Amino acid sequence: MTRVLIVAEHDGRQLNDATAKCVRCAQGITDAAIDVAVFGLELQPVLDAAAKLDGVKRVLAFNAAQNSHALAAVLAPQVAALAGEYSHVLAPSTTFGKDLLPRVAALLDVPMVSDVMAVESPTRFRRPIYAGNAILTVEVRDVGTLLATVRTASFEAVGSNGSASIEARPVTAAAPSHTRFVGIAASGGDRPDLQSARRVVSGGRALGSAEKFQLIYQLADALCAAVGASRAAVDAGYAPNDLQVGQTGKIIAPELYLALGISGAIQHLTGIKDARTIVAINKDADAPIFEVADYGLVADLFEAVPQLVAALQSRAST
Amino acid sequence: MKRILVGIKRVVDYNIRIRVKPDNTGVITDGVKQSINPFDEIALEEALRLKEKGLAEEVVVISIGPAEVQNQLRTALAMGADRAVLVEAAGVEPLDAAKIFLKLAEREQPLLVMLGKQAIDDDNNQTGQMLAALWDRPQATFASKVELAGTTARVTREVDAGLETIEVDLPAVITVDLRLNEPRFVKLPEIIKAKKKPLETLKPDALGITPRQRVHATHYAAPGTRQKGVMVKDVNELMAALAAKGLV
Ligand SMILES: Cc1cc2nc3c(=O)[nH]c(=O)nc-3n(C[C@H](O)[C@H](O)[C@H](O)COP(=O)(O)OP(=O)(O)OC[C@H]3O[C@@H](n4cnc5c(N)ncnc54)[C@H](O)[C@@H]3O)c2cc1C
Ligand SMILES: Nc1ncnc2c1ncn2[C@@H]1O[C@H](COP(=O)(O)O)[C@@H](O)[C@H]1O
Numbered sequence: 157m158t159r160v161l162i163v164a165e166h167d168g169r170q171l172n173d174a175t176a177k178c179v180r181c182a183q184g185i186t187d188a189a190i191d192v193a194v195f196g197l198e199l200q201p202v203l204d205a206a207a208k209l210d211g212v213k214r215v216l217a218f219n220a221a222q223n224s225h226a227l228a229a230v231l232a233p234q235v236a237a238l239a240g241e242y243s244h245v246l247a248p249s250t251t252f253g254k255d256l257l258p259r260v261a262a263l264l265d266v267p268m269v270s271d272v273m274a275v276e277s278p279t280r281f282r283r284p285i286y287a288g289n290a291i292l293t294v295e296v297r298d299v300g301t302l303l304a305t306v307r308t309a310s311f312e313a314v315g316s317n318g319s320a321s322i323e324a325r326p327v328t329a330a331a332p333s334h335t336r337f338v339g340i341a342a343s344g345g346d347r348p349d350l351q352s353a354r355r356v357v358s359g360g361r362a363l364g365s366a367e368k369f370q371l372i373y374q375l376a377d378a379l380c381a382a383v384g385a386s387r388a389a390v391d392a393g394y395a396p397n398d399l400q401v402g403q404t405g406k407i408i409a410p411e412l413y414l415a416l417g418i419s420g421a422i423q424h425l426t427g428i429k430d431a432r433t434i435v436a437i438n439k440d441a442d443a444p445i446f447e448v449a450d451y452g453l454v455a456d457l458f459e460a461v462p463q464l465v466a467a468l469q470s471r472a473s474t
Numbered sequence: 475m476k477r478i479l480v481g482i483k484r485v486v487d488y489n490i491r492i493r494v495k496p497d498n499t500g501v502i503t504d505g506v507k508q509s510i511n512p513f514d515e516i517a518l519e520e521a522l523r524l525k526e527k528g529l530a531e532e533v534v535v536i537s538i539g540p541a542e543v544q545n546q547l548r549t550a551l552a553m554g555a556d557r558a559v560l561v562e563a564a565g566v567e568p569l570d571a572a573k574i575f576l577k578l579a580e581r582e583q584p585l586l587v588m589l590g591k592q593a594i595d596d597d598n599n600q601t602g603q604m605l606a607a608l609w610d611r612p613q614a615t616f617a618s619k620v621e622l623a624g625t626t627a628r629v630t631r632e633v634d635a636g637l638e639t640i641e642v643d644l645p646a647v648i649t650v651d652l653r654l655n656e657p658r659f660v661k662l663p664e665i666i667k668a669k670k671k672p673l674e675t676l677k678p679d680a681l682g683i684t685p686r687q688r689v690h691a692t693h694y695a696a697p698g699t700r701q702k703g704v705m706v707k708d709v710n711e712l713m714a715a716l717a718a719k720g721l722v
């Protein structure tokens with residue numbers, strides 16, 4: 157029987173949007189029996205949010221001190237112990253899911269499918285390879301439980317009008333002591349989250365310094381947008397690592413994406429393929445970013461961006 | 475001996491624009507430049523730096539692939555690795571690659587196994603995590619900083635929320651991210667010297683592994699392309715276009 161388990165992603169307080177996108181993917185596999193497993197400590201708001209997701213039948217709560225940080229070595233045996241009850245186990249293709257699910261797969265001695273972008277059947281999926289320059293269809297055979305991570309940019313989040321049951325489950329697997337959480341330095345703040353924002357403004361190497369990168373933040377503020385960056389901008393220290401967009405950064409699908417002083421390397425474009433509208437400002441008319449931009453402007457960004465900010469502010473005040 | 479094993483996968487060079495074969499059975503690789511997976515170069519660089527600091531004594535590079543991966547292993551030896559192991563097998567899935575690495579880890583008893591966070595051909599991002607599970611050892615994925623201290627390693631990881639730090643007991647598996655370091659260039663005398671360094675070749679069955687195919691590639695397609703849009707002449711025109719679409 158087809159039964160799908162989704163491993164929820166959360167930060168201890170809030171359920172990550174990625175979970176609702178995994179539910180949408182799961183609905184392509186089965187129209188019944190979708191459960192969500194939540195691992196953590198003192199999880200009530202997260203559990204409540206998971207129980208509201210449309211299409212979810214049960215929420216399984218694994219509440220324990222050892223689960224207070226999402227360490228793959230600690231969580232993997234717990235997910236593996238649960239997997240036998242399911243035909244499929246899904247997790248988002250975020251750093252959380254990418255870290256965890258392959259470890260579960262190896263414990264179960266099964267292969268795994270990364271970055272599912274479309275479900276063709278319960279055993280057949282499409283996924284991007286070569287930084288999205290080819291789309292591969294895979295058919296999985298001879299596995300007990302099928303494990304996959306979900307490319308969240310390919311799926312719309314399901315709504316929140318459901319009422320799944322919440323079941324507390326005992327945490328029995330002993331936690332290994334060889335891996336210890338030390339700390340996390342989050343750069344976040346109260347800006348819109350890059351992965352779920354409807355608008356994103358990204359800056360590239362052209363910004364030239366962390367101070368001048370503030371221009372990107374000004375435009376983002378005027379648009380209520382999240383901020384992103386190219387790898388070159390992150391490597392140079394203009395922006396923190398968690399803002400990197402692309403093959404090895406975040407894959408995003410905003411309604412509006414502005415690329416400022418970004419050349420449009422394939423590794424960057426991989427991250428924005430699903431953006432609804434792309435705007436590029438670059439002083440080089442031959443920059444590859446213009447090949448994919450819906451609106452392109454050849455200009456010096458240090459002139460164009462302040463003008464854009466001013467135009468947006470004057471619109472807002474009228 | 476304090477040893478570090480490093481995975482070296484041969485992949486289509488990252489500068490090549492990939493094209494799908496007209497009959498949808500694969501991507502065109504004939505005559506296309508192949509290189510060391512960029513993440514693996516970074517893993518090797520880190521291992522070499524640990525050795526140069528006296529924290530490791532031997533760096534062994536391992537590649538699973540066809541006989542031609544010798545070229546990439548020679549480059550790795552020229553960068554400074556001490557010896558190489560080539561496991562001859564093509565199209566090995568990450569789980570079997572992890573099983574091969576496990577057998578070699580059992581044989582070599584390393585302090586660390588350093589792999590790339592992902593191979594840029596299949597973009598799987600699985601092998602290191604799978605190896606850590608099979609080996610029943612810690613994993614520190616997406617590393618942007620590695621500090622060894624006695625029997626532990628402190629690793630900073632690039633995660634979606636920012637930078638996470640974990641501490642792991644050794645031996646452990648570390649998969650590396652782009653910002654860990656910048657790999658060195660190979661110098662000509664090193665290339666000549668590398669020809670004399672040991673390169674062992676074996677087949678998976680010598681390690682007791684028979685690779686299986688369970689994830690079957692049935693079709694390759696070119697991605698949907700975006701329509702090239704319009705060029706606007708100034709910020710006013712841009713604002714007007716965005717406003718017309720209801721985007722501002
Ligand atoms: C394995 C691998 C993975 C990678 N992953 C990623 C990834 O996830 N994300 C990513 O972004 N990159 C990634 N890269 C790097 C990628 O190949 C490019 O090097 C990078 O995206 C370039 O960043 P950029 O466009 O900011 O810089 P550049 O390519 O240097 O482009 C700067 C642009 O700014 C323009 N410019 C300069 N001054 C001005 C001005 N005053 N006004 C307007 N325009 C100006 C220039 O014309 C140029 O087009 C990866 C590379 C590798 C090898
Ligand atoms: N065939 C292989 N030969 C050598 N190393 C490999 C091979 N496959 C995977 N690896 C290692 O595992 C990492 C992650 O690969 P993957 O899980 O395929 O994305 C790579 O960066 C390599 O370090």
